[in-house]
Amino acid sequence: MPEIPFWEPLSEEALEDQRHTYDRMRAACPVARSPRGVTFFRHADVLAAARDPSTFSSEVSAHRQVPNGLDPPEHAAFRAAIDPFFTPDRMRALEPRLRLTARAAVSALPRDSAVDVVADFGYRFAVAAQSEWLGWQGAEAELLAWMHENHAATRSTERSRLAATAAAFDGIVSTQVERRRRLGSAAPDDPTTELLSVCVNGETLSDGDIVSILRNWTAGDLGSIAASLGVVIGFLATHPEVQASLRAGASDVARAIDEMLRIDDPFLVNRRVTRAPVEIAGFRLEPGTRVYLNWTSANRDEAVFGDPDAYRPDEHASKNLVYGEGIHVCPGRPLATLEMVVAVEELLRQTTSIALAAEPRSERETYPVGGWRHLFVVLT
Numbered sequence: 036m037p038e039i040p041f042w043e044p045l046s047e048e049a050l051e052d053q054r055h056t057y058d059r060m061r062a063a064c065p066v067a068r069s070p071r072g073v074t075f076f077r078h079a080d081v082l083a084a085a086r087d088p089s090t091f092s093s094e095v096s097a098h099r100q101v102p103n104g105l106d107p108p109e110h111a112a113f114r115a116a117i118d119p120f121f122t123p124d125r126m127r128a129l130e131p132r133l134r135l136t137a138r139a140a141v142s143a144l145p146r147d148s149a150v151d152v153v154a155d156f157g158y159r160f161a162v163a164a165q166s167e168w169l170g171w172q173g174a175e176a177e178l179l180a181w182m183h184e185n186h187a188a189t190r191s192t193e194r195s196r197l198a199a200t201a202a203a204f205d206g207i208v209s210t211q212v213e214r215r216r217r218l219g220s221a222a223p224d225d226p227t228t229e230l231l232s233v234c235v236n237g238e239t240l241s242d243g244d245i246v247s248i249l250r251n252w253t254a255g256d257l258g259s260i261a262a263s264l265g266v267v268i269g270f271l272a273t274h275p276e277v278q279a280s281l282r283a284g285a286s287d288v289a290r291a292i293d294e295m296l297r298i299d300d301p302f303l304v305n306r307r308v309t310r311a312p313v314e315i316a317g318f319r320l321e322p323g324t325r326v327y328l329n330w331t332s333a334n335r336d337e338a339v340f341g342d343p344d345a346y347r348p349d350e351h352a353s354k355n356l357v358y359g360e361g362i363h364v365c366p367g368r369p370l371a372t373l374e375m376v377v378a379v380e381e382l383l384r385q386t387t388s389i390a391l392a393a394e395p396r397s398e399r400e401t402y403p404v405g406g407w408r409h410l411f412v413v414l415t
């Protein structure tokens with residue numbers, strides 16, 4: 036068997052333009068290894084791995100992560116407990132409140148001058164919307180400060196700083212949980228309180244698992260919503276014809292957002308570890324190999340989408356991997372979509388134009404996320 040070619044995902048060159056580096060890798064060597072693990076770049080390989088959890092295990096971390104770090108059969112019971120939080124009925128009931136949140140966030144943005152829609156809109160709106168959903172009103176400032184510190188800690192790659200931010204987050208979550216336990220039957224009627232009485236295999240969840248689930252619903256997702264909003268607003272600002280069609284109500288907003296995220300997926304990778312020998316693209320992986328499923332690359336695979344930058348929402352919807360695939364497919368997708376739809380609708384309703392600002396210069400984000408770090412636009 037041939038040796039898997041080597042690449043350096045954290046080289047300056049790769050970080051400078053992640054998406055196009057992945058495009059080149061996918062064409063030149065669709066499977067590549069680095070000291071961190073083996074990356075799959077092609078749609079077919081990413082899909083096959085995501086659909087085969089017995090070979091590609093999600094138990095990649097020393098810490099228990101619920102449900103994303105669980106394998107079958109344990110995983111299914113937790114998903115059955117979590118999925119009911121995101122039903123269409125629940126999302127319909129939540130929509131008016133999130134719309135008001137979006138309306139206020141858009142109203143607060145300046146007009147006719149450059150504004151960074153990642154920091155000043157994406158992060159703020161994500162925190163406000165998630166707090167509204169979970170019943171964490173009042174914790175927004177603390178969450179926002181935490182997001183900024185987490186971002187800086189991730190970038191510093193200092194282990195002690197990362198451990199401190201993780202502990203700080205668990206502190207924020209635990210405060211919410213403990214308050215509801217203290218209040219007992221007087222606890223607010225919200226998803227956080229509801230989680231306390233959820234049963235898996237006939238037993239209520241342990242505090243550790245509750246914190247892990249809430250961490251998943253907040254820490255990870257605030258970042259992905261903020262990054263995704265940056266990508267979507269960036270696309271609108273650079274594609275006036277798409278912006279006009281959405282303003283005219285001529286296209287489906289949710290589907291449009293999915294396609295913009297396919298073209299520039301800011302949720303770069305998820306990890307797996309092999310449990311059995313497996314052959315992929317002509318290479319053999321031994322058991323225990325760390326694997327990265329590169330969603331950003333898979334979503335731009337020419338073999339599936341033709342020109343990766345061609346905007347064709349209806350045609351590409353069924354192959355879109357922005358929310359993953361298989362048993363770990365994103366349970367929060369309905370909520371993420373609702374949040375982004377109301378945000379985009381409010382932005383369009385309150386403006387006549389969204390355009391890129393000439394100054395300051397926008398900046399791309401780098402690993403472990405994609406999209407924009409700072410995106411300056413002018414709202415009129």
Ligand code: HEM
Pocket residue numbers: 085093101102103104105114251252253256259260263302305306330356357358359360362363364365366367368370371
């Ligand atoms: C634009 C925003 C979002 C994107 C792009 C996104 C993307 C993804 C992807 C690709 C996965 C698959 C992970 C894997 O296969 O290992 C995933 C899983 C997950 N997502 Fe999301 N997500 C988003 C928002 C959310 C939100 C708002 C929530 C909840 C409030 C959420 C909760 C989760 C959870 C709990 C999992 C793990 C599921 C499991 O392991 O069974 N996500 N997400």
